[in-house]
Amino acid sequence: MRMRTRAAYGFLTPYLLIFAAFWVWPIVYSFYLSFLATRIQPWRFNPGMTWGRLVVDPAFANALKNTLIILVIQVPVMIALATLLAVLLNSQLLRARGIMRFAFFAPVVVGEAAYAAVFRLMFNADFGVVNKLITGIGLPRVDWFASPTAAMALIIMAVTWRWVGYNAIIILSGLQAIPNDVYEAATLDRVSKPRQFFFITLPLLKPIILFCVVLSVIGTMQLFAEPFLITNRGGPGGATETLGLFLYRQGFTVLNFGYASAVAYTIAALAIFISLVNLWIGRSPK
Amino acid sequence: MAGVTLRNVVKRFGSFEVIHGADLEVEDGEFVVFVGPSGCGKSTLLRMIAGLEDISDGEIAIGGTVVNDVEPADRGTAMVFQSYALYPHMTVEKNLSFGLRMNGNDKADTARRVERAAKILRIEELLDRRPGQLSGGQRQRVAIGRAIVRDPEVFLFDEPLSNLDAELRVQMRVEIARLHAELGVTMVYVTHDQVEAMTLADRIVVLRDGRIEQIGRPLDLYDDPANRFVAGFVGSPKMNFMAAEVVGAENGSVTVALTNQGGARLTVPAKNGFAAGDKLTVGLRPEHFGGAGEGDCELSVKVDVAEHLGSTSYVYANTASGEQLVIEREESRSEIGVEHLTVSIPAARTYLFDASGARLR
Ligand SMILES: Nc1ncnc2c1ncn2[C@@H]1O[C@H](COP(=O)(O)OP(=O)(O)O)[C@@H](O)[C@H]1O
Numbered sequence A: 001m002r003m004r005t006r007a008a009y010g011f012l013t014p015y016l017l018i019f020a021a022f023w024v025w026p027i028v029y030s031f032y033l034s035f036l037a038t039r040i041q042p043w044r045f046n047p048g049m050t051w052g053r054l055v056v057d058p059a060f061a062n063a064l065k066n067t068l069i070i071l072v073i074q075v076p077v078m079i080a081l082a083t084l085l086a087v088l089l090n091s092q093l094l095r096a097r098g099i100m101r102f103a104f105f106a107p108v109v110v111g112e113a114a115y116a117a118v119f120r121l122m123f124n125a126d127f128g129v130v131n132k133l134i135t136g137i138g139l140p141r142v143d144w145f146a147s148p149t150a151a152m153a154l155i156i157m158a159v160t161w162r163w164v165g166y167n168a169i170i171i172l173s174g175l176q177a178i179p180n181d182v183y184e185a186a187t188l189d190r191v192s193k194p195r196q197f198f199f200i201t202l203p204l205l206k207p208i209i210l211f212c213v214v215l216s217v218i219g220t221m222q223l224f225a226e227p228f229l230i231t232n233r234g235g236p237g238g239a240t241e242t243l244g245l246f247l248y249r250q251g252f253t254v255l256n257f258g259y260a261s262a263v264a265y266t267i268a269a270l271a272i273f274i275s276l277v278n279l280w281i282g283r284s285p286k
Numbered sequence B: 001m002a003g004v005t006l007r008n009v010v011k012r013f014g015s016f017e018v019i020h021g022a023d024l025e026v027e028d029g030e031f032v033v034f035v036g037p038s039g040c041g042k043s044t045l046l047r048m049i050a051g052l053e054d055i056s057d058g059e060i061a062i063g064g065t066v067v068n069d070v071e072p073a074d075r076g077t078a079m080v081f082q083s084y085a086l087y088p089h090m091t092v093e094k095n096l097s098f099g100l101r102m103n104g105n106d107k108a109d110t111a112r113r114v115e116r117a118a119k120i121l122r123i124e125e126l127l128d129r130r131p132g133q134l135s136g137g138q139r140q141r142v143a144i145g146r147a148i149v150r151d152p153e154v155f156l157f158d159e160p161l162s163n164l165d166a167e168l169r170v171q172m173r174v175e176i177a178r179l180h181a182e183l184g185v186t187m188v189y190v191t192h193d194q195v196e197a198m199t200l201a202d203r204i205v206v207l208r209d210g211r212i213e214q215i216g217r218p219l220d221l222y223d224d225p226a227n228r229f230v231a232g233f234v235g236s237p238k239m240n241f242m243a244a245e246v247v248g249a250e251n252g253s254v255t256v257a258l259t260n261q262g263g264a265r266l267t268v269p270a271k272n273g274f275a276a277g278d279k280l281t282v283g284l285r286p287e288h289f290g291g292a293g294e295g296d297c298e299l300s301v302k303v304d305v306a307e308h309l310g311s312t313s314y315v316y317a318n319t320a321s322g323e324q325l326v327i328e329r330e331e332s333r334s335e336i337g338v339e340h341l342t343v344s345i346p347a348a349r350t351y352l353f354d355a356s357g358a359r360l361r
């Protein structure tokens, strides 16, 4: 090894040691764990109790189904809203654009517990402001925490509210990178504003939107705080239990580390797989 | 086919007025160039014709129709932007046809128009590429092609060559001249480069600070500038300006002393109205200096730098007491290394300007 290279590795060693101890080792170790039956001491190699159980466990299937339902509805809705919001935030007509941008970004900064508490209050079946509004316009009261469908909708709304501004800001940066004279050229080409949006803005935003989709897929696959805090640990009766929550139960409540590890690997693999599918669908031609 | 008329056109951004009442008549089929220093309002004026900026005051007519309230796309104009403004995600073919396709133009007709534009601009083999895969010159051709496809009555160009390198600029300049000859349509062309203006224009409009300083054919502006600004702007290298003071005025001529040139005296034919002591500026183009003994007034100068280009040389010189002069000389190989030079000023070639820059005749 050259002297300089050796010196460089010398300086890197402390970091590499920490990286190995707290990053590489847990990942490798949990993969090893995922093949052990950990319900009873001593732990033994028995993938049937972990990977095998995944296939047959109805609770896991339920969590997977819930997560995918949330994913399939929440991600597209949120990205569409974020795009719309970005266009509004970019509009010359909007007053106080800086303040508005911060306002929509702010939910990301608010602590999860605080926001969950506010949502619980707002959606309270008896005195929540949402139900007051709904009954105010003559619709029947919704029992947000007792009805499985309503609880699911509530989770989707909460997650969307929290992350839509964050995504809008990312998309906004993409919008601002599109030069104005391209739109002027389109105006001279007699292309209406809505058509400019669909034929120029959207195609040019595609890479950024794809990036947001991938980020959101990864986030939603790990969804935990909202079902834990807002709908009472995945209630009613597991109707909003997500993979993240299921993992938490196995790891922290039941202390079944082997099974939890297998679940964690499954979540990661699914997130990567879905992201790759998205990237593949959104690949640019040629 | 259409001409363009500007009547007392004013543009304000908020309360900030940038065009202070422009009057102009562009003939059908004419090539008119707006020229002026950066920020003088050339683009703003062009964009008002295109309809991309609204008109604060006054009137613009295209082909005899006032277009103040006509949509940009309905004005019969096509614009070529400085930055090309191509649609980055579309192939060249799609870039050219986008406007037509969006407006439900007949497919066969669209294809025919694209093919014709591609042929005129020699970009047939680029049709499947995207703007990112093109060189600057090729992008410029596509941008012009997009204008041709619309079959406009008036072409508007906003500094179309300013992002190209020098060699390509000359080449594209020739192409644009050819295009004008081939299509025979009205063209309004904006540039800050007076060489482009001189070579392309039927008529030049010189702008300064939102005002039209002079309108005329290139050589008319060159030979007969209306004021000091136009005199200095048109021509390269620039006209020399020398401070002078009137020492005597006779009937039909005025004698001035060149203040910073050792008080050399020069008698110039001019109308009356001069009084001894008036401060003036004498202008003389670099190529109009004469050799020693040839003119009406001798100047002995110290050479700063001399650029020998073969057929001509530009001598950057100073008198001991004053202004820098640029002197163009023909055969001066033998003068390499010469430090002192005597030149002469032919009175008939000089221009007189008063302190405000207005031309005195
Ligand atoms: N959208 C705008 N808002 C405010 N001022 C502008 C705007 N566009 C141009 N200006 C001002 O108008 C003047 C002329 O600009 P422009 O027409 O672009 O000049 P040129 O093309 O001759 O360089 C400049 O002082 C510029 O700052």
Ligand SMILES: [Mg+2]
Binding pocket: B042, B043, B044, B159
């Ligand atoms: Mg400009």
